[in-house]
Amino acid sequence: MELRQLEVFQAVVRHGTVTEAAVALDLAPSSVSARIRSLERSLGVPLFDRTARGMRLTPSGERMLTWSGRLLSAADEARREVVGTATALRLGALETIVATHVPHVLARLAGRSTEITPDRVEVRSSGVRDELLADVTGGSLDAALLLDTGDALGDLGFGRPEAPLTFLDVEPVPLTLVAAPGNALAGRPNLTRADLAGQSLLVNVEKCSFRLAADRFLGPEPARVRAGGVPVLRAWAEQGLGIALLPGFAVADAVRQGALVALDLPVPDISLRLVWRSDRESLPGLRELLYACAATPVG
Template structure:
């Protein structure tokens, strides 16, 4: 049997987990199947890599040698793959803007502005609820720019070479049924909503933890939280089934009212990212300006947000 990278990944997984059973769970394999593969790897390498007993699996001297080489080879192979994919996906001499975005206020306006400023340049879009997925796509060269959100002051989702610029900082408002007793308030304390069920769009940021923390500070634990798409969130607000946590740029549908939360306990940063070594980096400054203009347009379209900003100058589009 020839040694393959997947075999080194198995050795690394067992060493990190400290047992074959735990490693099998992490790798999504049945324990007997992983044990069989490990025995084949050991035969190919000429000896036992682990001492295994009821306490787990411990590296033998041979195992230490193999693992030390694996920790060099596996990252190198991953880096090679990423560079190859970026090269294959590079736009070369034909300019093309490939945009990726999570749910947010900027993508539509950015597409419109690019199409107006450079009508001969193709623009493509990809949407995802996962900021991690979009960051990986930038790293691999599958998209040129990613528009994502980050909760409060939290860092971007993945440690990577991607350059991130903050386009805007928005508060999180609450969307209520227009007949809700608090719907006509200028702002509402989070504690006043303690008895509500909640709805929010999905994501892989720390927003859920930040919301739970804000509720705890207000003296309650949130009831049911529906995690679903934007349309369903709006419908649940319309029929009075949930209070919806939404970005302040959101356009409330008929039958609902968007109300600021007192003290802005929840904030959402709008970020634009790109790879500094890709051709897209040459036009990044221009894209940033277009993205900020698109965000400013979204703020102006939200009358409730625009009025709220008069007393909260730390929020809104970054100059």
Template sequence: MELRQLEYFVAVTEEASFTKAAARLHVAQPGVSAQIRQLERELGQPLLDRSGRTVRLTEVGAAVLPYARAALAAVEGARLSVDELTGLLRGHVTIGTIDWIRSLELPAMLAAFHRDHPNVEITVTQEDTATLAAGLRAGRIDLAFLSLASEPPEGLRTQVVIEQDVYAAVAPGHELAGRPTITLAALAGHDLVSLPRGTGLRAVLEEACADAGVRPRVAFEAAEPPVLAQLAAHGLGVAILPESAARAYADELRLMPIVRPRLSGRIALAWRAEGPRSPAARALIDRARALPPV
């Protein structure tokens, strides 16, 4: 039994797919299948049920899984202990972000970290908040900048770095264009242009509407605030935007802070509350936590 076989087994279990596990491990899919079949031959029992559209654990596989995870965690812990004692900073870290947040000067922070620790490889990935939070909990991402609603995601620690009001933005000819502010109730019945579910700003909107008994009518969704602004500028609805994104289009749109209740969006640095982190990951988290709040 080899550690590589256990690593492949855990990856296929978590991804419920040989193909996705192979992509995650950066190896060929036939190699993953061959190693797991060899592990099954050594144990004398099938660990995975391959008969359905997704791969599932057999009863034996479910019994073996915690031991496989424990073995991999023990090896990782041993490596971390050696790195701690030798003061060696190397390896690979992954930072996730919902957007390339210019006000935080992420490129400058990453450049300074790379100068101090040139042997650490850094990957930057951009996803929505729900996907990033899942990646943090699974250990695929070391730290991330998330958009938060009322409560931080379970299993994560967070530090708020940006807090700003949420605005409604409309084209100059829209019937709401003359208002200096707008209430949540006044948005009822109007077509909204919003980020999709899984994003923090959408969660802020939906939680506030649920508390106020308002049913939002989201007519258009887009993954980037600039796209929302452009859709609103063409008269397709009321864009729901963070203040910084709204003010970038002040010449094209009429902006109204949402009041009664006041909606506020937060960007937070997040990292896994439990589980081993490499010295490199801890160093990058410490560097990111030192960023001044905006």
């Protein structure tokens, strides 16, 4: 096995198709396919089922995903040690929370440790939760901050990761159902899910945390209207195009200024969740990062 083959393998797993992996790696699709076939020949087993919808891991491929992450991570650590480069901690975060929550984590980390300083934390943001989970599983990220709920990883509604991961709920993230002041539900007390019938619920893509929360907590009554990310959802709601379920921190100013109103329908909190691989807890500084995240209430 060659490291480059493993990198290509992980890219195909992450992106789901040879074409998208080739774009991400700046390679020709034929080169990506050739390296996957070469890796499969060296192992003597198929790693993917080729389907009309893309590349799906075989049982052997699922086992290879864990090993490829370990091997690439070990190679990276060896390279850094040989050349004398200080190891950076790699923290991933959803784009929704990277601006609001990660700075507090880095500040807490700076106050806890003189060895693991914020300049030694490499932060990567992504709008795709599955990508963050795949990178933590594969070892290209040491930990990731995402949004979830329940007792198991993925209870909010997204797919469970293929390899077991450890997680810690850092803090609750309150959700607020908002609408323009002129909405028919504005000011009505004690709303129920049934009252949402006939409303347009502004949503993002199906894998968005807040869409999953809406599906879980609001039910099917309001018609879904695809809009965009949090800024777009907030702006469309302000213009009276529908109601939106958004994190409280994203709409607090608009509610305070009267551009939006919070509807009187209680919605459970979701959690800011830190995810990592338990077999990597011995990495230098990772425990400090975990402690910093755990002790960083943002409110």
